[in-house]
Amino acid sequence: MKKLILFILLCCSSFLAVAQEIKIIDKPIIYDSTRIRLSLEYLKQRHGIEQETPTIQPKIIVLHWTAAKTFSSTFNAFNPSKLPNGDRKDIATVSSLNTSSQYMVDRDGTIYRLMPDNYFARHVIGLNYCAIGVENVGSADFPLTDAQLKANEDLVRYLQKKYKIEYLIGHYEYTKFKGTPLWKETNPNYQTGKTDPGVDFMRRIRTNLKDLALKGIPAQ
Ligand SMILES: [Zn+2]
Numbered sequence: 001m002k003k004l005i006l007f008i009l010l011c012c013s014s015f016l017a018v019a020q021e022i023k024i025i026d027k028p029i030i031y032d033s034t035r036i037r038l039s040l041e042y043l044k045q046r047h048g049i050e051q052e053t054p055t056i057q058p059k060i061i062v063l064h065w066t067a068a069k070t071f072s073s074t075f076n077a078f079n080p081s082k083l084p085n086g087d088r089k090d091i092a093t094v095s096s097l098n099t100s101s102q103y104m105v106d107r108d109g110t111i112y113r114l115m116p117d118n119y120f121a122r123h124v125i126g127l128n129y130c131a132i133g134v135e136n137v138g139s140a141d142f143p144l145t146d147a148q149l150k151a152n153e154d155l156v157r158y159l160q161k162k163y164k165i166e167y168l169i170g171h172y173e174y175t176k177f178k179g180t181p182l183w184k185e186t187n188p189n190y191q192t193g194k195t196d197p198g199v200d201f202m203r204r205i206r207t208n209l210k211d212l213a214l215k216g217i218p219a220q
Contacts, residue, residue: 022154027075027112029100031119035081038097039120046094047129047184054120059182060131060167061156062124062174063205064101065196067139071106074135078114090192097122101133103155109147111155118163124174125192126185132159136197144201153208160212168214170202176217 039054066074078100083092088099100121104112115121123133134155138144159165169176171194177183206216 022111022158024103024111024113024155027114029075029079029114030081031115032081035097038081038095039122042095042097042122043120043129046186046190048186049129049184055118056120056129056131058118058130058132058159058163058165060127060169061159061165062127062131062133062169062171063152063197063202064123064133064135064171065138065144065198065201066104066135067196069137069139069142071104071112071137074104074137075112075114094187094190095122099123101135103133104135104137105148105151105155106137107145107148109145109151111151117159124171125190126177126183127174129184130182132163132165136201138197140195140198144197149201149204149208152205156205156209156214157212160214166215167218168206168209168212169216170198171196172199173202173217180218182218 036054040051043049043051043054068074068077078098080098082096083098091099100114101123102113102115102117102119102121104114106112117132120128121133122128123135124131134152136144136148136152138148156165156168174194175191206214
């Protein structure tokens with residue numbers, strides 16, 4: 001019961017804190033007791049972190065693209081707490097927690113928040129425990145738009161201020177954290193190949209956010 005009250009309080013305070021600075025639409029995916037249990041399991045088994053609430057202390061923002069063409073198709077894919085049976089065999093063996101992301105940006109630049117942004121989401125191996133994920137509707141064949149670039153810039157600025165974010169990376173860069181203190185994954189062979197959200201998108205957003213002095217991949 002205590003946990004449930006704490007969860008509701010955290011949700012409310014976090015939802016209220018948004019909305020004031022940039023336009024964010026709350027469109028929550030299911031974050032029920034199953035998702036909480038599987039997130040706590042993931043934190044413990046994969047990241048080696050034991051805690052009572054599925055919260056994170058964000059240090060890294062990871063930008064993604066969805067590889068699906070519509071907001072709703074990705075929303076529907078993220079919505080169940082568990083990976084659907086038979087889906088994503090490459091990642092299902094290590095946890096049945098479904099993938100998700102704290103934010104998703106549609107083609108027109110609309111920013112949707114899918115859960116409180118200090119809640120655990122499975123979107124980047126080794127770093128989920130300290131990373132906020134921002135999905136963008138698009139793919140290599142369906143390049144991200146200027147409106148998405150602007151929305152990502154605004155969102156990074158907002159989150160950097162809120163959490164003192166240190167790193168901004170594209171998903172394709174995540175394996176560069178291997179061997180650094182930030183990397184926490186119990187199986188050294190567990191990784192997947194990624195290209196999102198594209199080198200060009202990262203180059204452009206880094207140019208536009210130069211004043212924030214965010215770090216990219218760590219020095220090896
Ligand atoms: Zn990704």
